[in-house]
Amino acid sequence: MTVTPVDKMSFEQAMAELEQVVGQLERGDVALEESITLYERGAALKKRCEAKLKEAEEKVAAITLDGDGNPKGLTPVEGL
Structure with a gap:
């Protein structure tokens, strides 16, 4: 079995494997060293998941904020 280096994983890959790891640890059916x-x-x-989320947040912020950090191109929702 080939183990993908964590720093090469997409968010989705890292999250899926993290869920598997948590499941194994919660079951408690692995030896101490393996745990x-x-x-x-x-x-x-x-x-890795946190870093990829931060990356995505920064991209969204860059798209939705102008150079001064103010929202750009946003129109208020009527009634709010």
Whole structure:
């Protein structure tokens, strides 16, 4: 089985594997050493997911804010 390096994973790949890791740890059917390895992998996957989310938030902010950090091109929703 080939293990994809965490830093090469998409958000979706990292999240899917993180869910698997959490499931294995919650079941508690792995040896202590393997649990430690899984926990370390899970921590790296969580960090990758957070980084990819931050990246996406920054892209959205760049699209929706002008150079001064003010919203641009947004029209208020009627009734709000």
